[in-house]
Amino acid sequence: MKYPPPMQNISFLASLVLWSAAATVSSPRGFLPDTAARQSQWEKQYLALPDASVIRENDRVLSAEPHHLGSPADEKDAQWILSRFREWGLDATIETFYVLFPTPKERIVEMTSPTRYRAVLEEPPVAGDPTTTQTDRQLPTYNAYSIDGDVTAPLVYVNYGVPADYERLERFGIDVRGKIVIARYGQSWRGIKPKVAAEHGAVGCILYSDPRDDGYFAGDVYPRGGFRPEQGVQRGSVADMPTYPGDPLTPGVGATQKREHWKLSDAKTLTRIPVLPISYGDARPLLAALEGPVAPAEWRGALPLTYHVGPGPAQVHLKLAFDWKIVPAHDVIARIPGSTWPDEWVIHGNHYDAWVNGAQDPISGQAALLEEARAFGTLLKKGWRPRRTIVLCAWDGEEEGLMGSTEWVETHADELRQKAVAYLNTDSSDRGFLAAAGSHSLEALVNEVASEVEDPEKKISILRRARLKKIDAAKTPEDRKEIRDRELFRIGALGSGSDYTPFLQHLGIASLNFSFEPDDGGGVYHSIYDDFAWYTHFADTDFTFGRALAQVSGATVMRLSDADVLPFEFTALADTVAKYIQELQKLAKEKREAAEELSRQIDDGLPQAVADARQPFVPPQPDPAVPYFDFSSLENASAALTAAAREYELSLAKFREKGTASENPARVVEINRLLRTSERALTRAEGLPRRPWFVHYLYAPGFYTGYDAKTMPTVRESIEEKQYAEVNREAVRTAEAISKLASQVREAAKLLNGESPERR
Amino acid sequence: MKYPPPMQNISFLASLVLWSAAATVSSPRGFLPDTAARQSQWEKQYLALPDASVIRENDRVLSAEPHHLGSPADEKDAQWILSRFREWGLDATIETFYVLFPTPKERIVEMTSPTRYRAVLEEPPVAGDPTTTQTDRQLPTYNAYSIDGDVTAPLVYVNYGVPADYERLERFGIDVRGKIVIARYGQSWRGIKPKVAAEHGAVGCILYSDPRDDGYFAGDVYPRGGFRPEQGVQRGSVADMPTYPGDPLTPGVGATQKREHWKLSDAKTLTRIPVLPISYGDARPLLAALEGPVAPAEWRGALPLTYHVGPGPAQVHLKLAFDWKIVPAHDVIARIPGSTWPDEWVIHGNHYDAWVNGAQDPISGQAALLEEARAFGTLLKKGWRPRRTIVLCAWDGEEEGLMGSTEWVETHADELRQKAVAYLNTDSSDRGFLAAAGSHSLEALVNEVASEVEDPEKKISILRRARLKKIDAAKTPEDRKEIRDRELFRIGALGSGSDYTPFLQHLGIASLNFSFEPDDGGGVYHSIYDDFAWYTHFADTDFTFGRALAQVSGATVMRLSDADVLPFEFTALADTVAKYIQELQKLAKEKREAAEELSRQIDDGLPQAVADARQPFVPPQPDPAVPYFDFSSLENASAALTAAAREYELSLAKFREKGTASENPARVVEINRLLRTSERALTRAEGLPRRPWFVHYLYAPGFYTGYDAKTMPTVRESIEEKQYAEVNREAVRTAEAISKLASQVREAAKLLNGESPERR
DSSP states (O other): OOOSOOGGGSOHHHHHHHHHHHSTTTSOTTOOHHHHHHHHHHHHHHHHOOOHHHHHHHHHHHTSSOOOTTSHHHHHHHHHHHHHHHHTTOEEEEEEEEEEOOEEEEEEEEEEESSOEEOOOOOOOOTTOGGGGOGGGSOOSOEETOOOEEEEEEEEEOTTOOHHHHHHHHHTTOOOTTOEEEEESOSSOTTHHHHHHHHTTOSEEEEEOOHHHHSTTTSOBTTTSSBOOTTOOOOEEOSOTTTOOSOTTOTTSOOOSOOSOOOGGGOTTSOSSOEEEEOHHHHHHHHHTOOSSBOOGGGOOSSSSOOBOOOOSOEEEEEEEEEOOEEEEEEEEEEEOOSSEEEEEEEEEEEOOOSSOOTTTTHHHHHHHHHHHHHHHHHHHTTOOOSEEEEEEEESOOTTTSHHHHHHHHHTHHHHHHHEEEEEEOOSOOSSEEEEEEOGGGHHHHHHHHTTSBOTTTSSBHHHHHHHHHHHHOSSHHHHHHHHHSSSOOOBOOOSSSTHHIIIIIIOOOEEEEEEEOSSOOSOTTSTTOSHHHHHHHSSTTSHHHHHHHHHHHHHHHHHHHOSSOOOOOHHHHHHHHHHHHHHHHHHHHHHHHHHHHHHHHHTTHHHHHSOTTSOOOOOOOOOOOOOOOOHHHHHHHHHHHHHHHHHHHHHHHHHHHOOSTTOHHHHHHHHHHHHTGGGGGBOTTOBTTBTTOOBSSEEEOTTTSSSEEESHHHHHHHHTTOGGGHHHHHHHHHHHHHHHHHHHHHHHHHHTTOOOSOO | OOOSOOGGGSOHHHHHHHHHHHSTTTOOTTOOHHHHHHHHHHHHHHHHOOOHHHHHHHHHHHTSSOOOTTSHHHHHHHHHHHHHHHHTTOEEEEEEEEEEOOEEEEEEEEEEESSOEEOOOOOOOOTTOGGGGOGGGSOOSOEETOOOEEEEEEEEEOTTOOHHHHHHHHHTTOOOTTOEEEEESOSSOTTHHHHHHHHTTOSEEEEEOOHHHHSTTTSOBTTTSSBOOTTOOOOEEOSOTTTOOSOTTOTTSOOOSOOSOOOGGGOTTSOSSOEEEEOHHHHHHHHHTOOSSBOOGGGOOSSSSOOBOOOOSOEEEEEEEEEOOEEEEEEEEEEEOOSSEEEEEEEEEEEOOOSSOOTTTTHHHHHHHHHHHHHHHHHHHTTOOOSEEEEEEEESOOTTTSHHHHHHHHHTHHHHHHHEEEEEEOOSOOSSEEEEEEOGGGHHHHHHHHTTSBOTTTSSBHHHHHHHHHHHHOSSHHHHHHHHHSSSOOOBOOOSSSTHHIIIIIIOOOEEEEEEEOTTOOSOTTSTTOSHHHHHHHSSTTSHHHHHHHHHHHHHHHHHHHOSSOOOOOHHHHHHHHHHHHHHHHHHHHHHHHHHHHHHHHHHTHHHHHSOTTSOOOOOOOOOOOOOOOOHHHHHHHHHHHHHHHHHHHHHHHHHHHOOSTTOHHHHHHHHHHHHTGGGGGBOTTOBTTBTTOOBSSEEEOTTTSSSEEESHHHHHHHHTTOGGGHHHHHHHHHHHHHHHHHHHHHHHHHHTTOOOSOO
8 A cells, every 4th residue: 555655754734634544444533432443343344235236126126117207107216215215124204396397399400401301309229228118208308498499590510518619609700699509518517508508699509419529439339339329319407507406486495385376487597598409310410511610620529520610501490399397306315313413414315316217327326325225224223323313315306407405405404504414425326436526524534434445346445546547647747746645535526416516505514426437438328228228238237336336325424423523624625725726826827827918919910810811710809907816815714724624633633532522422512513514614695696596605516517616616707707806805705704614613623622612 | 020029138149140130131141231232132023023823834734644753744744844944044954763663553452351341442533623533544542662462360450550559559458460450641651650560560551541630520521622532542652761762772872774683672661561551431341340449539530430449350351462663753953053153052842743643742832943943034034143053953753752852862962962052842832831841050041031921811921920820839838938039930850751851861961841831731642632623722722822932932042042151050050959958858857757657656556456447458567767868968069069159150240240251252162161061060971870871960750750850869769769778879979960060160150250260
């Protein structure tokens, strides 16, 4: 083992962290010696329980039929999960919500000139794959929450359809007003594409999966390989999730009532223009019919044609009509009551609804979660009693926009704010490398647990494999050095795209997301081909990574539920905050230099001089100068958090030396209250500008990325979107949240030291 | 004008250079005031003479028929060029050589399993393009100097077929011994591919043009656009040009005799395995039939299939038989005798032979050269008399391996070593940006001349447009700053691939190559589609860049032929030499760090940990440690050259102040002798290791790149090829050449100052 590095290279602070992170087996973080020994025994038993063949059977049963929100098979799956939970001795119920869910009545994409082509819009069954033939129960290929529409207009190819792509089109003198755009999937969450298209005046939007991204360019297509076949289509929601997820009609409140009276205009997150996804088989004739400038090299996909931008001469007719209805969403919730602190909740969830059969998305994660539940049931029978309450959740309607989780969180918001310790999510897993992201106060915990789970292929820990992969992927020697020298393996930040969002970003509950990911991604995402046959041929074929997922998630839940002092750790968070500030400073500097460079180039006549004289060209305008920003508030808050985190680690070390938590149970309860609500300090009740539903000031989905996190989002997006007047203000507001957290951590440290708390 | 930068930012030395480079109109470098004024008048007249419509007609006539080496149309073109030269009053003759030139008797590429496919190996005519129908006179698609062969073996895809690609294959556990490899064109000169394949034990080699590189991915294919159509094939020589060019049977001596008795085994530059180029239409079924590992992402092209590596199951039969014969190569040589110094020769050449019609390659360059000759003829009639002899050359047989130029140079080597001032080449031009490469002692001259020629599209100088393009393409702010701050625009180094090679690299004659290049390259290179219809639709359609080429080449020739003191400049060369040394140091450091990193990764088990468990994988072995090298001899030689170059500039400035060169004509003759032979100082009579024909120690074609230059080639290739024991020795040998040049420059400086030369 080369990790962690030898002691003599480690600072005093790092050595403190090391105490808890490296010496895991004997003393996991947050456990005093007496409880640590007991915990180690239970965890050892737990890790031996998950069984790949049971996970396989869970996956087979739950993905046996198309089971989208509101479908009979979806309700059947909910009942099956409920029965399993109960069979294993857990206290389980179904909570039902009522949410808006449109399904297609009519879908037309046709090219009317220069030649006629009517898009197929069907995914053909595959011989030898039985569930692909369940045509009568499959949802058609479409994007949910597109508005109805009937438009005919010239087509423009807009690459991935993100804002930078429209800037490039401006250089060609092309605007998309009154046009239908065709964008390829990728680089942003799909709902961003029609949003940006509408902002630029487009009247319709077609999405397609280019074979460059997940078709034959990436690998052999199904059924020869795992990638998207010619007529495969990515379904998916296009509601404006970065504004708010969940039922479009009930932002911020639980949709517990089956309303009879409602207006579509109450739904603020529908698209402004009609949008439909198509296959690359259907996209090919449309793209082949475009003329105008040849697309920039980085815009070109893998279809065997020359990508042109248009507009036209391809003229396209796009007609969409939906059945707008309210459907029930059934969340299955199981509880294991805490023996010591029943009002402290450790929550682990994942959705079970799918666009079609969803053997990978989401059943691979749900099947492992159920195996964790079965193992917990077994441990309970052997006498294990978690000290905190464990809540296991199977969410419905995630695919439509985190419906089940969001409505449940909104319904139980007050209780969750009080009781929730952490939320763990395990959506859509495969084989390969551990992908762990979430709250950095849990980074040390993730490192501890992941160092104890073995990779089924390589027989090293899943942590070590992930770390070696990151070293391998590092672009510079400096990046490699950082990964090697840092005692903890960095986890990513969470944006959105799965059910952690309401917990983390609406309530400020520390959250994690775990999965295993291959190098080459999957190619059948949200199609009828994401099924059991596909998964058992091309993903985690023997479910050994499903077992590893159940091991790492269950052990994480057990640590959180049984620790004397909750295993939060703040030096890694403080280090991450400092890194984000450096990133913002770097971003500002790069923006400033880019604006200066552009001005200089414009002064020198460079854009005209290098432009291809045979293509249309509109020279760029200068960007506004980028002022110097005041990041001092953030830097001071970061310094305070770093100091508080060190103080907390020192106090925790002393507290542990004393060896017992029982001398003053009320003090421990208060320390744990401060710890479990620490993430809440990073929120502001008024929420983010433009989107008050999101309250977290450290992590948010990007307004123009959707999936990807923007860290310190209000500051970062102000810079990225050139709203420079807002930057200093948002830096102060973000700094206030960080300072609040620093105070809370310092208070916890004082309590650990036996001092009286400064304030309550 | 932003360039050059304001005076106050320029060092004393740079300001000296600036004197001659920036103040061009009144005082071009090397001209004393009285001759400068006269020169300026003649150049002004010259620049007005080239006529785009004449160049168009030259191109049309010379490309009217397929005119490869040895064909009737080739000889007809030679006679036409001879007539034109004579018509314009030049003293012109044809010199004929006799060289080995195989043409195909039989060509078979067929897949025998798992399915049968017989490659078409034909380029179809295009409707509306009359010369594509001249099927009876077109050479078949083939690679000249492939050996005969008849092999059947499994196929392996080797990407571009360069050494690094075979290292990647080793990681898959794949070796090509006994296999036929298929490599795509690009990234190296084509002859490298069968050479490297044979080194690895392959028994046959198929080359093809992937649509990613010059087909539909790059742009619309002919005739809709200018790129390679489905059945288009790149012909070309695969003789081992980096070993020696010219007639394979007569290395180092002119092939002036039509030999009757010769053995094929005397030809040392034939391939060791049979090789044939095919179209992407023919490659597609072969590549589609491969299995084995999926090719790494950067190996994948634009065919609509998943690229696999193999080996097999595709089994391929490759059969080739050639008619090995000796054919005549006719060089057309025109002379304008020098009025003052007839034994100092300024040479400008380009080939006229083509693989087929060659409207671009080479006629675009030849047509402009002829227009330069016509303009010179016009000036002669008006009384202009160049002071040095101008030699204009139309070479034959370049396509087969620089036959005409190499045999001529080898025949006249002694005279050329004495008399040649410089060689200018102008092969295959298009529209867009000036590409200038060559001897850096001529960099200042190129800057001066190119600043006075107007870009036909942008109405700024071709120099400024090239400079702005380079700024635009720069990858870092540091690179941009270097381009902006440096007083001179850097010219590139010459590798090989056209007729400058025998002049520069066999004799050490200062050389330049000029052309205009678009952003997007051409797609019909060496096919039947490189013809007049194609050129006038998709390249320099109105021949205005042909005019600019004649302007910049003719003005360069006039400066060289009329200057009092030859316009060589050594501070730019010294700066370039210093830069190359830095590059070598950086290369050694990177190699050293890469070897250390690889060792560490192997120690850590990283390669196994990150390898895809579903693909075959052979872990890498450690690289040998990279020692620290002694570059001090190079650094001292570089310092000496820098000092000598400064001394020369100071002396030249003083010499010019005196204002007349006539006081001591013998001294000026001696100074010019030292200048014109200065490039010879960079050669060593024994040549490069492995390839004694090449004698230049600053510039050579890469042994494994072919086209691309390796600067300080023996040092660089020793490092690149891990022959670390040779590096110090080669550094010393290269330093000796640079020191020799420094002495010669210092001697010229002393003579300019009126001092006696140190030695003769």
